[in-house]
Amino acid sequence: MSVINKMLQELDRRNAMAGAEAATPPQQVKVVNPARDHHEWFWRVIALLVLAAVAWVGWVAYQLQPRAPLVSDKALHAQAQARKAAVAAVPPAAARPAPPPEKPKPAAEPPEMFKLAREIETPIVERKPQPAKAEAPKKVEAPKPVAAPAVKPSVDKRDRGKASEPAEVQFRRAAVLLNQGRVSEAEEQLVGALKADPAHQAARQAYVALLLEQRRMDAAERVLREALETNPTQPTFALALARLYAERRDYPAALDVLDHAGSATPSADFQALRGAVLQRLGRHAEAVDAYRRAAGSAPQSGSTWAGLAISLEALGRRSEASEAYRHALGAGALNKDVREYAEMRLKALE
Numbered sequence: 001m002s003v004i005n006k007m008l009q010e011l012d013r014r015n016a017m018a019g020a021e022a023a024t025p026p027q028q029v030k031v032v033n034p035a036r037d038h039h040e041w042f043w044r045v046i047a048l049l050v051l052a053a054v055a056w057v058g059w060v061a062y063q064l065q066p067r068a069p070l071v072s073d074k075a076l077h078a079q080a081q082a083r084k085a086a087v088a089a090v091p092p093a094a095a096r097p098a099p100p101p102e103k104p105k106p107a108a109e110p111p112e113m114f115k116l117a118r119e120i121e122t123p124i125v126e127r128k129p130q131p132a133k134a135e136a137p138k139k140v141e142a143p144k145p146v147a148a149p150a151v152k153p154s155v156d157k158r159d160r161g162k163a164s165e166p167a168e169v170q171f172r173r174a175a176v177l178l179n180q181g182r183v184s185e186a187e188e189q190l191v192g193a194l195k196a197d198p199a200h201q202a203a204r205q206a207y208v209a210l211l212l213e214q215r216r217m218d219a220a221e222r223v224l225r226e227a228l229e230t231n232p233t234q235p236t237f238a239l240a241l242a243r244l245y246a247e248r249r250d251y252p253a254a255l256d257v258l259d260h261a262g263s264a265t266p267s268a269d270f271q272a273l274r275g276a277v278l279q280r281l282g283r284h285a286e287a288v289d290a291y292r293r294a295a296g297s298a299p300q301s302g303s304t305w306a307g308l309a310i311s312l313e314a315l316g317r318r319s320e321a322s323e324a325y326r327h328a329l330g331a332g333a334l335n336k337d338v339r340e341y342a343e344m345r346l347k348a349l350e
Helices: 002-023 039-064 071-087 130-141 153-179 183-196 201-213 217-230 233-249 252-260 268-280 286-297 302-316 318-331 334-349
Strands: none
Touching: 002 286, 071 302, 153 183, 153 201, 183 201, 183 233, 201 217, 201 233, 217 233, 217 252, 233 268, 268 286, 268 302, 286 302, 302 318, 318 334
């Protein structure tokens, strides 16, 4: 029993010691956050300022980039004429053989505003560049006699350059102003160019186009008549003036202008308009000849074939009229009214 008691006492002692050890609270290790660096916010502010500066510089660079100007068809055409005129102005400094390179200068296609929106009943086909070729020699010949009397060729060339410079400069300035939409200022420059050089064809074309766009028909008619009084054989200006007369149904005046310009002019536009005017005057045989010349130059024009068919039918040539109506319908590019009329007449003739 004594041994057992000793063992029990020893166990009690051990348990007491273990209980004392367990009663002792364990030591805790706390994680202490390091003290924040006060410089961190400073660098963040610096980074934001740098980003803002870069964004501002980018915006300024974008604003300083050149912008494409808004231009109208008429202004673009005027600029193209100015470039062609500048190229054509170089050859006169190359002695007597200079006139041939000058021929492309009048070849500048007339402004599209010459084609009025309100056409006479028979539509007019789009214009081709042939009229400019026929017109070029006559335009170049006019200034030559003025420069010829000079004793020394070098002085003659210098004088010619000075005489033509003001008109050319004003015309180019007008093209720039038109490009910027400053129409009234451009008109002043064009008027000045024509006063300095009445034979400046590009300036007159641009001025007439501007007047027609503004529907100032009387002023446009006056400017066109002035050009034809100087040289009546100018198909471009004659065609524009004849259109104005035809619009107000003054067909005799329109025919007179066209005949003075040359009834044999190969331009499809010119011959188609002449055929339409003759048709309105009841001169169908002559209208047929004019329409055939126009169709020969522009066989794809349905309106020309329709006008030819109308005159052939009026002359009683039914089979030829039917064939012309078929050509008109096959060529296409007819407005609704002309197409319906051609279809109706073709059925009636068959």
